[in-house]
Amino acid sequence: MKAKQILFILTLLIVGTYFMLLGTIEAAGFLKPFAVAILLTLICIPLCRKLERWKFSRALAALTSVVISLLLFLSFFVVLSAQVVNISERWPEIKTSIQPKLEEFNKSLAEKTGLDFGEELGEFFPSQDSNSVNQSAKTETAAVANSPNQDASTQGSSTEKIAAKAASEVGSLLKNFFNFISSAVLTLVYLFFLLLYRNKVKLSILKFFNSQNRKEAEDVMNNSIELSLNFIVGRLILIAFLAVIYSIGLSVSGIENAILISVIAAILSLVPFIGNIIGYGLAMVMALFAGAEVGGIIGVSVTFGIAQFVESYILEPYVVGSKVEVNPLVTIVVVILGGSIWGIVGMILSIPITGIAKIIFDATPSLEPLGYALGEEDLEGADEQNFLSKWGQKLWSKVSK
Incomplete structure (x- = not known):
């Protein structure tokens, strides 16, 4: 009987954990901005308290904290973007420098261990021969496309496929961009209201406890915060x-x-x-x-x-x-x-x-x-x-x- 109870409880835990994780994944669009906002709220609470001691109203202190958080994020984003742009601009030079060293390392590794990553390297750093072959293939394709004997419907279908693929990539890029912007805006909105109503949130949690345990719960909450x-x-x-x-x-x-x-x-x-x-x-x-x-x-x-x-x-x-x-x-x-x-x-x-x-x-x-x-x-x-x-x-x- 006891073994059956243990098995039943273990089954409930496994099933409950599975559905909790599944729900967390499905609700990511809501939970991710809210979770980030909660962490930012904990970071901004000391700033809000200091601003309120300087006679700022609670709303103004919350808004100031949100603006400062936004400016810090933008500064961080600009610095990283500048570094990434610098790497992307110099990538041909970096690739030229890296390729011989990687090929030499791969050759040495193949001689000593038998492991050869030449095919994988070729995908990232195509050789001159493959480049010339690809260029020749492109030239032949262009010549066939410009041939007067080429069927007009075939050319039209190829152009439509290229246009559809480009439209799909642009659409996916725009979708990801607007998703990021909407999540960022939601996070800032959550942050403002969590800072503004932080005492109300705290008191709402304390109301779940009875009068005898409320003082202990408040001490635990204050210590945890x-x-x-x-x-x-x-x-x-x-x-x-x-x-x-x-x-x-x-x-x-x-x-x-x-x-x-x-x-x-x-x-x-x-x-x-x-x-x-x-x-x-x-x-x-x-x-x-x-x-x-x-x-x-x-x-x-x-x-x-x-x-x-x-x-x-x-x-x-x-x-x-x-x-x-x-x-x-x-x-x-x-x-x-x-x-x-x-x-x-x-x-x-x-x-x-x-x-x-x-x-x-x-x-x-x-x-x-x-x-x-x-x-x-x-x-x-x-x-x-x-x-x-x-x-x-x-x-x-x-x-x-």
């Missing part, structure tokens, strides 16, 4: 500091497009260990393809080593705090799960949402085991997992004596 604010704002500060450190170091090392690489590496630092490794690998690849000398490669390694030390032993303990750190296994799982549900937006939102969930679990006595499972408390060997941090700690202990 405060820790969530510190966690999210701290993470943003950490990313900003890392982006500055990476930008300075990579620029001094002579790496091209240092700002773009630095921003990407700083955002990737949200994923422990793996993110730092990917960011470092991206910078090294760009340095090698750009023809950097030994000094530049050493500069990249030193930059990431210093940044890792500063992040782990100066910024993270004091800016973010170890109480809300999520362990690496959970981090990787939630990032992959977020990406499979909401794509890039899900990957970005997954870590702060998990951090906030851990805060709420830790503050609720009945959910403390879940908070413990998500966190790094008593995680054996956590310090040994990061050799750069361990090296930095030893160096700091010697310097500080």
